[in-house]
Amino acid sequence: MKAAFYTLGCKVNQYETEYMSELLKNAGFEIVPPSQEADYYIVNSCTVTATADQKTRQNIRKFKRKHPDSVVILTGCMPQAFPEDASALDEADIIFSNKNDGDILKLINDYNTKKGKLVSINEHKKGDEFWNCKITDFNERIRAFVKIEDGCDRFCSYCIIPKSRGRVRSKDPEDLKKEVEGLAAHGIKEIVLVGINLSAYGKGMDYSIADAVNICCNTQGIERVRLGSLEPDHITDEIINALAENQKFCPQFHLSLQSGCDKTLKNMNRHYTAREYKELCDRLRNTFDDASITTDVMVGFHQETEEDFITSLNFVKSIKFEKVHVFPYSERQGTAASKKGDDVPKAVKEQRAAVMIKETEKIRKEYLKGLIGKTAEVLFENEIEKCVYQGYTKTNLPVRKKSSDCLTGKLLNVKIIDYNDEFCIAE
Numbered sequence: 001m002k003a004a005f006y007t008l009g010c011k012v013n014q015y016e017t018e019y020m021s022e023l024l025k026n027a028g029f030e031i032v033p034p035s036q037e038a039d040y041y042i043v044n045s046c047t048v049t050a051t052a053d054q055k056t057r058q059n060i061r062k063f064k065r066k067h068p069d070s071v072v073i074l075t076g077c078m079p080q081a082f083p084e085d086a087s088a089l090d091e092a093d094i095i096f097s098n099k100n101d102g103d104i105l106k107l108i109n110d111y112n113t114k115k116g117k118l119v120s121i122n123e124h125k126k127g128d129e130f131w132n133c134k135i136t137d138f139n140e141r142i143r144a145f146v147k148i149e150d151g152c153d154r155f156c157s158y159c160i161i162p163k164s165r166g167r168v169r170s171k172d173p174e175d176l177k178k179e180v181e182g183l184a185a186h187g188i189k190e191i192v193l194v195g196i197n198l199s200a201y202g203k204g205m206d207y208s209i210a211d212a213v214n215i216c217c218n219t220q221g222i223e224r225v226r227l228g229s230l231e232p233d234h235i236t237d238e239i240i241n242a243l244a245e246n247q248k249f250c251p252q253f254h255l256s257l258q259s260g261c262d263k264t265l266k267n268m269n270r271h272y273t274a275r276e277y278k279e280l281c282d283r284l285r286n287t288f289d290d291a292s293i294t295t296d297v298m299v300g301f302h303q304e305t306e307e308d309f310i311t312s313l314n315f316v317k318s319i320k321f322e323k324v325h326v327f328p329y330s331e332r333q334g335t336a337a338s339k340k341g342d343d344v345p346k347a348v349k350e351q352r353a354a355v356m357i358k359e360t361e362k363i364r365k366e367y368l369k370g371l372i373g374k375t376a377e378v379l380f381e382n383e384i385e386k387c388v389y390q391g392y393t394k395t396n397l398p399v400r401k402k403s404s405d406c407l408t409g410k411l412l413n414v415k416i417i418d419y420n421d422e423f424c425i426a427e
């Protein structure tokens with residue numbers, strides 16, 4: 001039997017795809033790319049925006065249209081957040097939610113026995129424990145995402161994630177230790193710790209995100225450890241100081257901002273002010289040499305005036321982020337913000353997004369230009385074309401280098417000699 005996965009969304013979804021993939025491989029399935037013929041097509045969905053839902057529906061229909069005799073499976077966040085909409089997709093033969101990932105093999109067997117559409121969506125409940133999923137490889141890569149946290153208790157007014165992921169829960173440190181040791185034994189050299197609200201790892205327990213980093217850094221064979229997206233108000237001085245003690249820790253911080261305007265942050269139910277955010281950025285840059293700070297910025301949120309946008313734009317420019325992901329606000333059914341309406345015209349959102357992107361790209365190009373002539377440590381991951389290898393710096397910049405020798409898995413100091421919009425070039 002052949003199975004193909006198509007994954008939408010975040011690094012947590014990518015981890016969960018690897019987890020389900022290993023369950024099927026251990027049961028005798030061959031995992032193939034979604035472009036190939038398969039008996040089962042599994043779409044692991046994202047639902048953070050209406051566009052993500054649209055992509056999910058498009059791919060479900062595409063796989064059924066191209067492969068009418070195959071079984072099409074829908075899982076992930078969309079069924080969890082919108083079970084009725086997901087169940088209404090006639091092209092999906094099996095529908096289950098992210099809470100049921102570990103049941104994928106059982107659900108396939110049940111479907112094959114009953115020969116009829118199967119829907120299994122279990123609601124997240126308060127008090128749910130972390131499902132001890134684990135992986136042993138990451139699609140034969142050098143770098144692996146490791147999920148250590150799930151759920152979110154923040155309830156930002158625009159966000160559907162608490163509904164699709166439930167409340168905060170964390171992987172036990174001993175389980176993390178065993179998983180990372182297994183990954184190192186399979187040749188993984190870099191661990192990226194990920195979660196839905198990663199900085200909440202250990203909430204209500206006697207451990208924190210710094211303890212998770214320590215576990216990974218102390219694992220033989222692991223050369224680097226980095227963090228996925230973080231919420232800024234959970235990063236304390238104690239955590240910063242603990243992270244700084246680890247030589248293997250990569251000082252790349254993706255700190256979700258959303259807006260540089262305090263009025264908008266309050267409307268979003270974000271739990272910090274622009275000044276508090278800046279103070280955190282200053283502490284990180286003062287603590288870590290060559291720290292890289294990247295972020296997400298939303299434009300056109302409910303009641304955002306032109307003045308509010310300019311305030312946000314000026315704040316973003318003042319931080320001088322190494323990279324900014326800019327996106328217009330998209331109303332999500334079922335959120336607190338959806339009850340207030342979407343009062344910023346689409347054309348205005350697009351215009352503000354274009355301005356924000358233009359200004360932040362100027363800053364990024366200046367940053368990249370300043371790297372020319374500098375030495376950087378790069379962990380090379382793969383050969384992307386003949387005798388050209390790509391890897392990443394500690395600050396997560398993609399770097400390419402020509403070499404007649406195999407560089408995969410090697411940690412090298414290189415000199416940056418040029419850059420483009422996608423990567424740096426080294427010798």
